[in-house]
Amino acid sequence: MKNHHRSVKVLRRGDLAKLTGCNLETIRYYENIGVMPEPPRSSKNYRVYDDRHVARLRFIMRARELGFTLDEVRDLLALVDGGAQTCGEVQGLANAHLASVRAKIADLKRIEHVLSSTVAQCSGDDVPECPVIDALTEVA
Amino acid sequence: MKNHHRSVKVLRRGDLAKLTGCNLETIRYYENIGVMPEPPRSSKNYRVYDDRHVARLRFIMRARELGFTLDEVRDLLALVDGGAQTCGEVQGLANAHLASVRAKIADLKRIEHVLSSTVAQCSGDDVPECPVIDALTEVA
DNA sequence: CTTGAGCCTGTACCAGCTACAGACTCTAGA
DNA sequence: TCTAGAGTCTGTAGCTGGTACAGGCTCAAG
Structure with a gap:
C-alpha cells in the first residue's frame, strides 16, 4: 500500500482522458480556451483533477455531441455556474x-x-x- | 473607344468575382490549392481570365454548394478534364x-x-x- | 540504475476560406 | 498633366475544433 496516507487516488490528465473517452490533448485545449477550468497542480506541476472535472468534461462532450458550438457550450456553462440560472x-x-x-x-x-x-x-x-x-x- | 484593337474585354480577378458571386480572395485560394488553373498574366502581372475560367469556377461553386469537399471537387474535375471520363x-x-x-x-x-x-x-x-x-x- | 511511460510546454497542422498590410498600377476628373 | 481613389499584386495571419509532434522532466518497475 503506497497510498496509505491518501485514500483517494488523484486523477491526472491521462486518467481524465480514459474516464471520459476524451482525447488527451483536447483536455488541454479546452483549458486553454476556457471551457475547462485550470485545475490545481501537484508539486511537480502535474494537473490534478477530481470528480467535478470529470462531470464537467462529460457535460461538454455531451453538448458537443448534440452539435452545440464551443461558444454555445461556454454560454451553457455560464448559466449552470451562475447558480441564478x-x-x-x-x-x-x-x-x-x-x-x-x-x-x-x-x-x-x-x-x-x-x-x-x-x-x-x-x-x-x-x-x-x-x-x-x-x-x-x-x-x- | 480604347479597346478598338481588342474587341473582347479581358476579365480580371474582380470581374470574375462579380460574375460568379465568388469572394475575390477565394479565387486566389482555389488557384493556390490547384482547383482553379493558373491564368495567363498581363504585362503588368495581372491575372487574365476568360469564359472557361468562369465556367470552371461556377462548376466548383455548385459542387461546393452540394457539399462536395474540395478534394472531391478535384476528383470530379480530373474526371471532367480527363476526356476519357x-x-x-x-x-x-x-x-x-x-x-x-x-x-x-x-x-x-x-x-x-x-x-x-x-x-x-x-x-x-x-x-x-x-x-x-x-x-x-x-x-x- | 536504467528504461519506458506519462506529463509538461509551445508550436504547427488540417479544411475552407477571409482579411489585411504594403507595394504597385490603372483610370477618371480637375 | 497631376492626383486621388480603386483595383491588383504578394505573403501572411486569423477563424473553428481540435490533433500531433518535439524536446524536456518526472515517476515507477525491474
Whole structure:
C-alpha cells in the first residue's frame, strides 16, 4: 500500500482522458480556451483533477455531441455556474440551437434530393455523357 | 473607344468575382490549392481570365454548394478534364457523397429529436430546475 | 540504475476560406 | 498633366475544433 496516507487516488490528465473517452490533448485545449477550468497542480506541476472535472468534461462532450458550438457550450456553462440560472434562459439557448440544427437538416435534404435525382439518371456505363456533370455544369 | 484593337474585354480577378458571386480572395485560394488553373498574366502581372475560367469556377461553386469537399471537387474535375471520363466513375463519386450526406442527415435528426424532446419538458419559468441541463449532465 | 511511460510546454497542422498590410498600377476628373 | 481613389499584386495571419509532434522532466518497475 503506497497510498496509505491518501485514500483517494488523484486523477491526472491521462486518467481524465480514459474516464471520459476524451482525447488527451483536447483536455488541454479546452483549458486553454476556457471551457475547462485550470485545475490545481501537484508539486511537480502535474494537473490534478477530481470528480467535478470529470462531470464537467462529460457535460461538454455531451453538448458537443448534440452539435452545440464551443461558444454555445461556454454560454451553457455560464448559466449552470451562475447558480441564478433559470430554466427559461437555458431553454432559449437550446431552442436557438434547435433552430440551427433544423436549418442544417433542411439544407442537407435539399442537397440529397438534387444528388439522388441526378444520380438516378446515370446509365452507369462507359459512356462520356454524364448527367451529374451536366447538372454541375448547367448555369440553371 | 480604347479597346478598338481588342474587341473582347479581358476579365480580371474582380470581374470574375462579380460574375460568379465568388469572394475575390477565394479565387486566389482555389488557384493556390490547384482547383482553379493558373491564368495567363498581363504585362503588368495581372491575372487574365476568360469564359472557361468562369465556367470552371461556377462548376466548383455548385459542387461546393452540394457539399462536395474540395478534394472531391478535384476528383470530379480530373474526371471532367480527363476526356476519357465515364459516367460510371462520376456516378461512383456522387453516390459516395450521397451516402455521407445521408449519414449527416441521420445524425442531425437524432440530435434534433433529443433536443426537441428535452426542450419540450421545459417549464420556461424562473425556476432553477432545467431538464436541458439535466439531460446534459446525466451520465446515461 | 536504467528504461519506458506519462506529463509538461509551445508550436504547427488540417479544411475552407477571409482579411489585411504594403507595394504597385490603372483610370477618371480637375 | 497631376492626383486621388480603386483595383491588383504578394505573403501572411486569423477563424473553428481540435490533433500531433518535439524536446524536456518526472515517476515507477525491474
